[in-house]
Every structure is written in C-alpha cells, then in structure tokens.
Amino acid sequence: MKYASVTDRLASLGGQKWELHSLARSLVQQGRDIIELTIxxxxxxxxxxxxxxxxxxxxxxxxxxxxxxxxANLLDALSKRYSKRLGREIGTEQFLCLPGTQTSLYTVxxxxxxxxxxxxxxxxxxxxxxGVISAGGGKAVPVPLHPxxxxxxxxxxxxxxxxxxxxxxxxxxxxxxxxxxxxxxxIIDIGNLAKKHDLWIISDEVYEEMVYEGxxxxxxxxxxxxxxxxxxxxxxxxxxxxPGFRSGWCVGSADFKARLxxxxxxxxxxxxxxxxxxxxxxxxxxxQAAIEMTARFSKRADFVFNTLNxxxxxxxxxxxxxxxxxxxxxxxxxxGKEFALDLLENGGVAVMPGDSFGTALNNWxxxxxxxxxxxxxxxxxxxxxxxxxxLKNKVAI
Numbered sequence: 001m002k003y004a005s006v007t008d009r010l011a012s013l014g015g016q017k018w019e020l021h022s023l024a025r026s027l028v029q030q031g032r033d034i035i036e037l038t039i040x041x042x043x044x045x046x047x048x049x050x051x052x053x054x055x056x057x058x059x060x061x062x063x064x065x066x067x068x069x070x071x072a073n074l075l076d077a078l079s080k081r082y083s084k085r086l087g088r089e090i091g092t093e094q095f096l097c098l099p100g101t102q103t104s105l106y107t108v109x110x111x112x113x114x115x116x117x118x119x120x121x122x123x124x125x126x127x128x129x130x131g132v133i134s135a136g137g138g139k140a141v142p143v144p145l146h147p148x149x150x151x152x153x154x155x156x157x158x159x160x161x162x163x164x165x166x167x168x169x170x171x172x173x174x175x176x177x178x179x180x181x182x183x184x185x186x187i188i189d190i191g192n193l194a195k196k197h198d199l200w201i202i203s204d205e206v207y208e209e210m211v212y213e214g215x216x217x218x219x220x221x222x223x224x225x226x227x228x229x230x231x232x233x234x235x236x237x238x239x240x241x242x243p244g245f246r247s248g249w250c251v252g253s254a255d256f257k258a259r260l261x262x263x264x265x266x267x268x269x270x271x272x273x274x275x276x277x278x279x280x281x282x283x284x285x286x287x288q289a290a291i292e293m294t295a296r297f298s299k300r301a302d303f304v305f306n307t308l309n310x311x312x313x314x315x316x317x318x319x320x321x322x323x324x325x326x327x328x329x330x331x332x333x334x335x336g337k338e339f340a341l342d343l344l345e346n347g348g349v350a351v352m353p354g355d356s357f358g359t360a361l362n363n364w365x366x367x368x369x370x371x372x373x374x375x376x377x378x379x380x381x382x383x384x385x386x387x388x389x390x391l392k393n394k395v396a397i
Contacts, residue, residue, distance in 0.1 A: 035350065057274035071270060094251050101237065113138040113167050114138075115136070116165060129170065171204065173218075181216070194226065209287050
C-alpha cells in the first residue's frame with residue numbers, strides 16, 4: 001500500500017529525537033536508579049483552582065461543540081490580556097484557540113507556507129520544529145545561534161540565509177533549549193529585516209511567564225509596525241503547569257485569523273468548552289504557578305552553574321528563563337550524544353543530547369531543572385563523579 005509523502009518527510013522527526021528519554025524510562029522500569037533530567041514537565045500539579053473550574057464546567061454541561069475560533073469567554077480573556085500587555089487594542093477577531101502550542105504552530109505553518117518554502121529558524125531549536133515545518137512541505141533553514149552571543153538569534157545571521165524561497169522567520173523567545181531571551185533591539189532588527197524581505201515572523205512565546213528576575217521579555221507583537229507580519233503562538237502548558245489539558249492559541253492580524261479560520265475548522269472546532277473556561281481564568285491574571293516555578297528553576301540553574309561550571313572541563317550556560325540549562329562537554333572528547341548515553345549507563349543520570357535540538361549543540365547536553373532540589377544535587381554529584389572518576393579511568397585503560 002502507498003502512503004502520503006508526509007509520512008516520509010516526518011519519518012525521522014518524531015519520537016526518535018526523544019530516544020534517550022525513552023531509554024531512561026525503560027531502565028527505571030527495570031529497577032535501575034536513574035535521575036531523569038530529560039523533559040520539561042512542570043514540577044507541580046495543575047493548580048486546584050483551574051481543575052475545579054474545568055470540573056464544574058463539565059458538571060454544568062460545558063461539554064458540547066465549540067466553534068473554529070474558540071469560546072467567547074476565552075477570546076475575551078485573551079483580548080484583554082494582550083491589549084493590556086501591549087498597550088493597544090488586540091481584538092477577539094485576532095485569535096484562534098487550539099489544543100496547545102504544538103497544534104497552534106502546526107496550524108500557523110500549514111496556513112502560511114507552501115511546499116518548498118524556507119523557514120529560517122535558530123539552531124539549536126525545539127525538537128518538534130523540524131517536524132511542523134516539514135509536515136506542509138516546508139524546509140527548515142538552520143541559523144546558527146552562537147554561545148558568545150548568549151544563543152540569541154541575530155538579524156545579520158538570518159540575512160545570510162535568506163533566499164528567494166524564504167517565507168518566514170520562526171522565533172522562540174524565551175528559547176528552548178538555551179533559555180535565551182531576545183532583547184528589544186534584537187526584535188527591532190529582526191522585524192525590520194522581515195519587513196525588508198516580506199517575511200512572516202512566527203514567535204513561540206510559551207515561556208513568556210517564566211522569565212528570571214532581572215530579565216526582560218519583549219514580543220515582536222509589541223511593535224505596531226510589525227503587527228501585520230507577526231503571529232504569536234502560546235499556551236498554558238508551562239506557565240500554569242497544565243500540559244495535559246492541551247490549551248493554546250495563536251494571535252495575529254484580523255486578516256490572518258480570517259484566512260486561517262477555515263483551516264482550523266477543518267481540523268477541529270475550537271478547544272473544549274470546559275477547558276476554555278479554565279483557560280479564560282488562567283490567562284486573566286499573572287500565573288502564581290509560573291512565579292513559583294520560575295523562582296525554583298532560576299535557583300536550580302544557579303546551583304548547576306556554581307557546582308559544575310569549570311569543573312572537570314565542563315562549561316555551563318546560564319539561562320535567562322525557562323526550565324533547562326546546557327552543559328558543554330567537548331573537553332571530554334565525546335559528542336553530547338555519546339556523553340549522554342555513557343552517563344546514563346555509568347553515571348545513573350539521564351540528560352538530553354544536544355543534537356536532539358540541532359547540530360549547533362553537537363558537543364552539548366541539556367539538563368531539565370524540573371526535578372526536586374535534592375535529586376538535582378545528587379545528579380550534579382553523579383555527573384562530577386562520572387567526569388572526574390569514570391571517564392578518567394576509562395581514558396587510562
């Protein structure tokens with residue numbers, strides 16, 4: 001039997017990137033003592049207030065069909081949230097409500113790009129970006145993110161990769177996996193570049209509420225002059241510790257929403273009403289869950305930096321936001337994947353190989369900051385023991 005070409009394009013872009021995480025889980029199930037630092041699962045339960053709203057909404061009959069745009073109460077809450085944040089009116093006619101950031105990004109890319117279109121995206125990048133770009137026949141064009149520039153994507157580096165086939169610039173700020181935040185000037189430079197070359201700006205801002213103290217987040221949507229070419233995707237998965245509820249949205253111009261609405265209606269008719277009620281409450285005020293998690297993640301990032309940086313040749317990148325930190329393991333003579341696999345087997349710690357997020361992190365690994373403090377301390381001790389003792393003995397042999 002024959003399959004559609006999309007299955008070939010995505011054959012290596014799905015769960016294979018999480019192979020080490022799956023291996024770690026299987027070892028845990030076998031009874032092995034493994035500290036998992038692989039994925040970005042919030043370190044707390046979904047706030048009971050939100051669960052109660054969803055539960056009561058179901059009991060009240062909010063289980064029927066929605067519509068392609070989303071429930072009116074959620075659209076109103078999103079309009080108020082963005083209008084207040086950006087200082088200008090962002091109307092309900094500019095939003096589409098969808099199941100999480102992933103579905104929102106998929107919908108946006110399907111609606112804005114054609115087969116052969118090139119999407120400029122920073123390398124490293126979130127592991128699913130290549131897949132959502134390739135699904136519609138687009139091509140991801142990696143733009144190297146340099147450690148010496150804080151892993152922030154730069155307009156001059158983007159411009160070097162622009163061709164007649166370029167269609168959009170995909171931003172992720174705050175960034176996964178590096179925790180980098182684009183500055184106001186970065187955004188202005190990229191926005192001007194996008195206008196110059198008639199490119200869309202697609203901005204994934206799912207970590208917007210998880211910015212560390214002293215850091216400043218700026219969205220390209222904040223600039224009126226870039227409004228017509230900017231689309232933002234986000235969700236409550238990270239900020240409200242609610243990844244399983246799959247509740248997200250995209251926002252752009254009113255014309256953008258009108259053009260993509262039939263596509264959203266072809267896929268599904270809005271998110272579930274009872275989840276919309278919960279989400280409307282969630283986005284109506286700053287997330288206390290995000291405030292608490294961000295304080296913990298920032299503290300843990302500092303701990304990892306102070307414990308491992310410049311120890312046994314390891315170099316730690318200090319993030320500005322989010323749930324992760326990076327370690328450069330080049331001094332070990334191993335790639336990030338080799339290091340991660342050997343650390344899992346001989347050190348009892350599961351980390352993500354950097355090349356799961358792009359070639360620029362070939363000599364890096366990503367550590368999740370979502371485990372408890374004691375487990376993270378034990379993990380760092382194991383990593384130090386592994387690098388100073390096991391690797392040393394391995395080289396000696």
